[in-house]
Amino acid sequence: MNNPDATEKSPERVCSALIQQMRSLHLATISEDGKPHSSYAPYIHESVNTFYIYVSQLAAHTRHLSRHSNASIMIVADEQDTTQIFARPRVYYECDVFPLVAEEQPDEYERLLDTYQQRHGKMVGLLRQLPDFRLFRLVPTQGQFVMGFGQAYKLSGADLNVFDHTRTG
Numbered sequence: 721m722n723n724p725d726a727t728e729k730s731p732e733r734v735c736s737a738l739i740q741q742m743r744s745l746h747l748a749t750i751s752e753d754g755k756p757h758s759s760y761a762p763y764i765h766e767s768v769n770t771f772y773i774y775v776s777q778l779a780a781h782t783r784h785l786s787r788h789s790n791a792s793i794m795i796v797a798d799e800q801d802t803t804q805i806f807a808r809p810r811v812y813y814e815c816d817v818f819p820l821v822a823e824e825q826p827d828e829y830e831r832l833l834d835t836y837q838q839r840h841g842k843m844v845g846l847l848r849q850l851p852d853f854r855l856f857r858l859v860p861t862q863g864q865f866v867m868g869f870g871q872a873y874k875l876s877g878a879d880l881n882v883f884d885h886t887r888t889g
Contacts, residue, residue, distance in 0.1 A: 731873050731883045735811050735865045739765050739795055743840065747773070748792040749784035757784055762840050763793075764832070768879040769860045771815070774836055774844070777852040785817050785856055793858060807868040813860035813880075820855040829855060 744762045751757050759781040761773040771793065775782045785791060796810035822829040832855060837844035847853050863875035865883060873883040 731865055731867050731871065732881070734809055734867050735883075738797060738809055738811060742795050742797070745771065745773070746794040746796065747781055748794075749781045750788050750791075751780065751784055752787065757781060762836075763858075764836050764839050766832075766835070768881065769813075771813075771858040771860075772820075772832055772836065772855060773858065774833065774847065774853055774855050776847075776850070777854060782854060786819060786854075789817050791815050791817050791858065793860075804868070807866075809865075809867050811863060811865045811875075813858075813863040813875075815858040815860050818857040818859065820857055822855075 744760050747759050747761055749757045749759070757780055759779065761775050761781070764772045766772065775785070777783065777786075792812065792814055794810055794812045797808045799805060799808065802808045820829055820832070833844065833848055836855075837848070860875075860880055863880050864886075865873045865875060867873070872886040874886055876882045876884055
């Protein structure tokens with residue numbers, strides 16, 4: 721994040737800035753044999769709490785997302801932008817996963833890919849031509865934001881926009 725001094729800002733603002741500034745998320749999925757799998761993907765964030773990723777079917781995480789309707793994501797501040805490696809600002813979400821099919825909602829699908837391309841550049845134009853890429857909607861159902869030491873918040877409310885300070889482990 722551009723301003724790692726999170727102590728003077730509200731957790732809501734720091735979390736929002738983190739989501740806006742970072743361009744990729746860490747993705748945890750479940751393999752075909754029930755084992756955890758970790759990866760990452762560039763994302764776009766729309767509405768209150770909806771993330772979209774555009775990923776290749778050749779990647780293990782895409783197969784996992786196609787088979788399971790849930791995943792975990794984490795967005796974390798860059799190491800180089802933090803003063804304390806043990807207390808990097810980060811937000812975790814448990815998500816419901818929805819594959820989007822271009823033929824079912826062509827206008828919405830194209831709009832989302834246009835937004836994706838605006839955020840992530842010309843490479844997305846090339847990826848759009850490849851037949852193996854799929855768009856997924858990730859809708860958080862619960863979450864936690866960690867701003868630093870002693871600054872962990874459970875996210876609650878219908879839009880996960882209520883930050884409840886966590887006082888115990």
